[in-house]
Amino acid sequence: MLGAPGAGKGTQCKRLVARYGIAHLSSGDILRKERAQGSELGRKAQAYMDRGALVPDELIIDMMKKAIDQAPEAGFVLDGFPRTLKQASALDQVLDVAGVRLDAVFNLEVDDAIIEDRMSGRRSCPTCGAVYHIRNLKPKREGFCDHDGTALVLRPDDELEVVRQRLVAYHQQTRPLIDYYKGRGILYQIDANDGVDVVDIQLQKIIDSLAKAGKGAVDQADGKAVV
Ligand code: AP5
DSSP: OEEOTTSSHHHHHHHHHHHHOOEEEEHHHHHHHHHHHTOHHHHHHHHHHHTTOOOOHHHHHHHHHHHHHTOOTTOEEEESOOOSHHHHHHHHHHHHHHTOOBOOEEEEEOOHHHHHHHHHHEEEOTTTOOEEETTTBOOSSTTBOTTTOOBOBOOGGGSHHHHHHHHHHIIIIITHHHHHHHHTTOEEEEEOSSOHHHHHHHHHHHHHHHHHTTOOTTTOOSSOOBO
16 A cells, blocks of 8 residues: 555555455554564664654565565555565565565555645554544544543654655655556556545455456465455
8 A cells, every 4th residue: 555644544454454354564553563662673763753754674674574474364455565666676575485466556645735634633542553533533532542442642753844754755765666566557546635435435446346357355365465
């Protein structure tokens, strides 16, 4: 799942996971977990994340290779990885070795002005990672997670200055991946300026038609599937 920070990647991936029973491999979530555990990787990543820069490729590639190797047979959706051409080429090698085919890459397109609003209104659960928005996706009880009742927080990298840095990093380092996957004929452009349900329906239609055509993420009998 490609897209700018705050485009809705995590929100949509969680829905895909619930619908298709696949795993959610989110590089951002894994990094935040490593930080919370105080691991060496977490400590190394911290300074980059806090200033809105990308974490060095070598660290990310090792981390995601492990996650893919441990993914369940049912398949997985990658969220926030790859984010540079070097990461995309490393992913190709990892999938090659694992005998897994990359069927589809979704690019969630959202205007930068909308991104800033989504980020400033996002509230996250530090316990389970659930994501809400103060207007677009409210929890049942204001300020608390629906799943475990934890008080919701504003992610430190959602401060406006950091969001703007993250957008710069996205435009410079991640957008080239659109052409990379377009050239491979597996890129699907999604207008993600619309509401969560509308975006969800667009994704669902594409995945279900891929599955019907036998290329789908959910119908493969011959190994792990990737969306
Ligand atoms: P990461 O956690 O991956 O952050 P990100 O890509 O910047 O994405 P976000 O999690 O901020 O946004 P999202 O697209 O998932 O949006 P969400 O669904 O939450 O990475 C954090 C940092 O880790 C990076 O800056 C970097 O330092 C490092 N990192 C991670 N991966 C890396 C890599 N591969 N290489 C190098 N460094 C890496 O939605 C946002 C808000 O909008 C929510 O409140 C949601 O409720 C709302 N919303 C969602 N969709 C809609 C909609 N359609 N309409 C209205 N509201 C919506």
